[in-house]
Every structure is written in structure tokens, then in C-alpha cells.
Amino acid sequence: MNKKVFFALVTLVLVALACTFTPVTTVPTPTAQPPAINTPTQPPVVNNPTQTTAGGGGNSLQILFQDDFSNVSSGWDRNTTQNGTTDYANGGYEIHITTANYSKWANPSQEFQNDVRIEADATKIGGPDDNAFGVICRYQDVDNYYYFYISSDGYVGIGVNKAGSETIISSSDGNLVSNSSINQGAATNHLRADCIGSTLTLYVNGTQAATATDSTFTGGAVGLIARTFTVAGTDILFDNLFVYKP
DSSP states (O other), rough: OHHHHHHHHHHHHHHHEEEEEOOOOOOOOOOOOOOOOOOOOOOOOOOOOOOOTTTTTTBBBEEEEEEEEETTTSSSEEETTTTTTEEEEEEEEEEEEEESSEEEEEOOSSSSSOEEEEEEEEEEEOOOOSSEEEEEEEEEETTTEEEEOOTTOOOOOOEEEEEEEEEEOSSSSSEEEEEETTOOOOOEEEEEEEETTTTEEEETTTEEEEEOOOOSSEEEEEEEEEEEESSSOOOEEEEEEEEEOO
């Protein structure tokens, strides 16, 4: 065979082989990624609000009991007689007395054997200014408790009902005394009664108004109270009751 022809044939074969050859491409195996570590989310810090009192100078106090009287099943007396009514009303708690020289009070289902501070708002909504109303501490029964009075004509006093006998113990003559810190007439007053050891103190609108010392009772229930004198019709609406551990 002619060498030129042979060479030409060999060349054609090599070219054909070159055109049909597919190079093998090596694809690198991806490196395995380490598993994701989920860092636990820290819970948010919750700051519990501190309750302070109107007359407490910004000091934090533990709330033992509170009532805004929006729930008529919160435990207070609901009673109507020929002498008056004690019941939830108008977003608060109302004591209305229809008999002269008469007192009515109410208690929730709460009792405290240690010292307490009681605060509440009291508004005269009817009746004469010659009245008395306030809060009770260390209530034992209907004949034994301490009471803290103000009147719509500007008088204050702290008293004890002992074995059914009522006595004002915050004044030397056993009477309510005049005090300028009271908002008189059809007005709202903020009351605070401290029953700490044998010391009983009444504050009206942030100002100390009366004090007394007595050790007859050391614990008991809290409550609200109002009374009439010579003219019937005392009508008081209480709201925003708080009982604190002083």
C-alpha cells in the first residue's frame, strides 16, 4: 500500500477517535457541613411592677388584697334592710343608711392576722354632711373592731368597738376633731389606715389626720363603714380598696 495513502488513513482514524472521545470530568464531592447548632433563645426578663401607695412616699409594698368592686362576686356583703343598703353599685361599693343614729359596715371574705395598711377612695354621693365613714381593721365580729372615720363636714377620729361599746380613742374627750385635710361636701377623699402593732394611724389625702394607741385586737378582717347622726340618709361610695403588708 502506498505509504501516503496509509498515513492518510491513519490520520483520519485518529481524528475520528478524537472527535468521539469525551473526557471524564471529576466533580469534587462537597464537604459535609457541620450540623447547625441552635442556640437556645433566652426568655425575656420580666420586671414585676412594684405597687406603691398614695401616702407611702414611693416605698414598695406587698399587696395582700385589692378590689375595684367591678366583680359583684368578689365577696362583699350584699344586704338591704329597713335601715339601709350595703351593696355593689355604680362601679364601686355603696353604703346607704336610711335611719338616724345608725351605722352599717361590710366585710369581704378576707382576714389578716398581722399588721396591715388599708387604702380606699370614699365619695359622698348623698345625704347630710353631718355623717361619718371610713374603713375597719382587725374586725373580730359585729361587736369588736377598730374603725377610722372622717366626715363630710371636716372631722376625723379613730375608734374601737369593744364588746359592743363604741369609743373614739384618738382624742382626749372621745369626740371627732376638726381636720383641714378633708375634702368636704360631695367630694372624694383618699383614706389610709395603718394598723401596726398597737399604733393606729389615719391619713386623709396623704396627710396624717389622727393617731391612737390600743392593743385590744391584734388581727382580724378589714372592712368599710359609714354612719348617720341626727339626720338619716348618709350615702357613701367606696372604690379602689387596697390592703398592704406595711
